[in-house]
Amino acid sequence: GAVVSQHPSRVICKSGTSVKIECRSLDFQATTMFWYRQFPKQSLMLMATSNEGSKATYEQGVEKDKFLINHASLTLSTLTVTSAHPEDSSFYICSASFGTAARNTFGSGTRLTVV
Amino acid sequence: AQRVTQPEKLLSVFKGAPVELKCNYSYSGSPELFWYVQYSRQRLQLLLRHISRESIKGFTADLNKGETSFHLKKPFAQEEDSAMYYCALSGGRGSTLGRLYFGRGTQLTVWP
Numbered sequence: 001g002a003v004v005s006q007h008p009s010r011v012i013c014k015s016g017t018s019v020k021i022e023c024r025s026l027d028f029q030a031t032t033m034f035w036y037r038q039f040p041k042q043s044l045m046l047m048a049t050s051n052e053g054s055k056a057t058y059e060q061g062v063e064k065d066k067f068l069i070n071h072a073s074l075t076l077s078t079l080t081v082t083s084a085h086p087e088d089s090s091f092y093i094c095s096a097s098f099g100t101a102a103r104n105t106f107g108s109g110t111r112l113t114v115v
Numbered sequence: 116a117q118r119v120t121q122p123e124k125l126l127s128v129f130k131g132a133p134v135e136l137k138c139n140y141s142y143s144g145s146p147e148l149f150w151y152v153q154y155s156r157q158r159l160q161l162l163l164r165h166i167s168r169e170s171i172k173g174f175t176a177d178l179n180k181g182e183t184s185f186h187l188k189k190p191f192a193q194e195e196d197s198a199m200y201y202c203a204l205s206g207g208r209g210s211t212l213g214r215l216y217f218g219r220g221t222q223l224t225v226w227p
Binding site: 032034036041042043044045046049093095097103104106107108109 | 124157158159160161201213214215216217218219220
């Protein structure tokens with residue numbers, strides 16, 4: 001079946017630094033990748049949608065300059081949290097899709113802690 | 116605007132009891148509805164979708180367009196069903212394929 005690998009699973013960084021999270025589709029080509037953010041005991045909130053070779057589409061209220069998304073190939077998308085602050089601490093999850101929503105495969109998530 | 120509502124954050128039942136996890140939605144078009152499950156320390160995975168009308172692990176869900184609901188049901192809950200369940204909506208045709216909107220989730224606990 002389709003597998004999505006997300007790294008790192010856990011990262012701690014100092015306030016003001018940048019952190020890059022990778023999302024790879026291992027055995028399929030993902031036409032679209034999605035990035036979600038999940039606060040403790042809350043739902044997954046869609047942050048942005050990225051298509052290979054084009055600019056990401058951000059949801060309302062998501063700062064595109066803070067959360068840089070790159071989707072350079074059909075198997076890799078990256079999310080960079082720039083100048084991280086403690087309020088950026090959260091669980092970030094990617095998903096990769098090829099076609100319908102039923103083919104939406106999720107990564108295992110990245111727990112980001114900014115100290 | 117689209118919205119998915121799961122009214123119960125927590126739901127507890129005893130093994131063998133029926134269970135129903137509620138999901139209501141609002142969407143102006145014809146959405147696709149899904150249930151995702153997340154077991155402890157595992158990633159989110161698709162449980163079932165309304166289009167396939169199938170039963171997975173004993174769970175079923177019927178889309179009721181009149182009541183805009185997509186409740187998840189199982190007649191006899193098992194301990195291994197304990198997990199976080201998310202109802203999700205996709206815009207269907209004409210919208211970004213794969214884009215999902217999630218409810219806040221319901222933590223189901225099945226007691227022995």
